Amino acid sequence: MDRETRLKRLYFRSAHRGSKESDLILGPFAEAHLPLMDETALLEYEAFLEENDNDIWDWVSGKSVPEDGRYHELINRLKENI
Numbered sequence: 001m002d003r004e005t006r007l008k009r010l011y012f013r014s015a016h017r018g019s020k021e022s023d024l025i026l027g028p029f030a031e032a033h034l035p036l037m038d039e040t041a042l043l044e045y046e047a048f049l050e051e052n053d054n055d056i057w058d059w060v061s062g063k064s065v066p067e068d069g070r071y072h073e074l075i076n077r078l079k080e081n082i
Contacts (some may be wrong), residue, residue: 014034032081044070045074
């Protein structure tokens with residue numbers, strides 16, 4: 001799929017998560033940052049979107065961190081965007 005279609009899909013998945021909190025965090029972040037991401041960052045973000053909304057909320061709010069240490073930079077960028 002071409003980059004433009006990929007970005008549109010990622011934006012939609014970010015802004016329509018199923019929980020209002022995730023929509024409000026990930027939607028604006030995706031709108032601002034997706035166009036600037038390289039292939040590596042996009043792959044990481046795609047994997048991040050596969051995570052559970054409750055886990056994402058806990059990570060961004062600082063209640064917990066991913067067990068395997070993944071997404072450290074991405075979570076910090078999300079926090080800065082709030």
